[in-house]
């Protein structure tokens with residue numbers, strides 16, 4: 153069943169009330185050791201179905217701050233000696249001690265699974281994270297602060313990719329893009345911003361994502377987008393020709409009222425695939441139908457909201473802070 157927040161009144165306390173009612177925000181504070189954002193649960197859910205990290209040696213996390221996706225990448229790639237559930241348990245015991253002493257633990261009292269030098273494992277591979285905002289360090293993660301739309305920022309990220317042992321080329325196996333511009337409430341501008349970020353992620357994939365060859369499968373791109381008919385066109389023209397399979401996912405942890413969704417694009421090919429006459433891939437078609445349905449209904453919901461003059465933030469962006 154989808155986790156939905158109860159209906160809440162408008163007003164300055166609406167955001168706080170919604171946060172309190174949100175099981176994923178509560179989960180972030182209790183079950184999770186120190187996920188920096190509830191966005192963590194979206195990636196965990198996507199990963200459940202797609203085993204994203206299984207073969208990945210180089211991961212790029214685009215739009216990484218405050219850092220929960222990078223935390224997951226670091227954990228999955230062996231940079232924490234302890235598994236997350238052990239750290240969670242320790243964090244909970246520590247919170248109990250604070251409660252018993254009548255003290256409310258603050259962020260600085262949280263266990264950071266990376267801060268104990270004794271406990272740093274030698275993980276596999278390389279993780280590169282980039283964001284406009286600063287991101288506190290995570291062991292195993294190389295962070296670049298900058299605007300990913302700028303070519304020199306992309307080049308800085310590229311130079312952190314280690315050259316492939318066989319070919320000497322720099323390849324990323326997994327690109328995670330959770331980038332999202334602040335929503336202005338203007339549907340046309342917001343769609344354009346979303347397309348710009350998706351385009352930048354895809355251009356980066358063309359240059360750096362490991363392409364399929366006879367010895368190994370091509371890389372994977374996970375990309376957030378804000379559902380809109382214009383983006384269906386993007387999927388058809390920019391994604392489907394270059395990936396063997398493209399899936400649309402709306403994680404349960406993504407709020408119902410948010411128009412965000414994720415594409416999981418698997419098995420990248422450097423050259424566009426050729427379709428036999430009158431034939432598309434079944435995956436693409438299945439996804440496309442579902443996506444179109446989602447896109448249309450989201451677009452209609454958006455119009456109605458705007459017509460009513462009740463344009464509100466409809467993304468999870470506002471929730472992805474240190475909360």
Ligand SMILES: C[S@@+](CC[C@H](N)C(=O)[O-])C[C@H]1O[C@@H](n2cnc3c(N)ncnc32)[C@H](O)[C@@H]1O
Nearest residue numbers: 215217218219220221283284299300330331332
């Ligand atoms: C939803 S948050 C990401 C949350 C993150 N995945 C996590 O788990 O903590 C979206 C991020 O995208 C970043 N972003 C938006 N536009 C960007 C750009 N042009 N270049 C780099 N980062 C960008 C924002 O600064 C923001 O931190």
